[in-house]
Amino acid sequence: MTETFEWQGRVRLVEEVAQVLRQRIYRGVYPPGKPLRQVEISEDLKISRTPLREALRILEREGLVSAETARGVTVVSADFRQLMDAYELREVIDGLAARLAASRASELAGAPLRAVIDTQRGSLEPWLPEVYTAANVEFHTAIIGLAANEYLARQVPIVHMTSQVFAPRILFAKDRALAAIGEHEQIVAAIERADADQAEHLARLHIRNSMARLRTLAQSATGDAAAIASA
Known part of the structure; x- marks a missing residue:
């Protein structure tokens, strides 16, 4: 190394x-x-x-x-509450980024995003979680880039923090990855249509679905939420 x-x-x-x-x-x-x-x-x-x-x-x-x-x-490490706090911020950031991307980017912006989604799909068989996770980060940071807001761009580290540092690996299990890819496709479609309201709604919903997954994991882990955050 x-x-x-x-x-x-x-x-x-x-x-x-x-x-x-x-x-x-x-x-x-x-x-x-x-x-x-x-x-x-x-x-x-x-x-x-x-x-x-x-x-x-x-x-x-x-x-x-x-x-x-x-x-x-x-x-750094995070307990369950800190992880959820970070995802609450992600909901705001991702929602705003998708809204701005739909408002400012051309319909051609969908092509590179769909290329990233193709990479995610390619990570399913065989299941390659590291490839999926890296593409997931690339997808979300690309939308922040399309938003063309320098202050929003400064929030990119929280995407890495939640997806690659804090989040338990089980959050990106194959079943969740498959669902998330479908959600990504819907977000891209809204951006391509320049539908800012729908793009923001779908981006926020996407993050809320990940948060719901975390809550389910916490509830099934014998009440030890801290173990979930460090799994």
């Missing part, structure tokens, strides 16, 4: 290191709650600890790591 960096100034190096660590967190290489030992990481990346510390500060500001623990810097 050795990364190669080109020294093009301290700022560039720090950004590159932050991106490597960010992607490792998103991919689950560094799971929620994992301590990030600076000595090990600096040796792995073959960098000094100074740019590593600065990169970790960037991730702390983004909410991906926490330095307020006795174990030093750790990847």
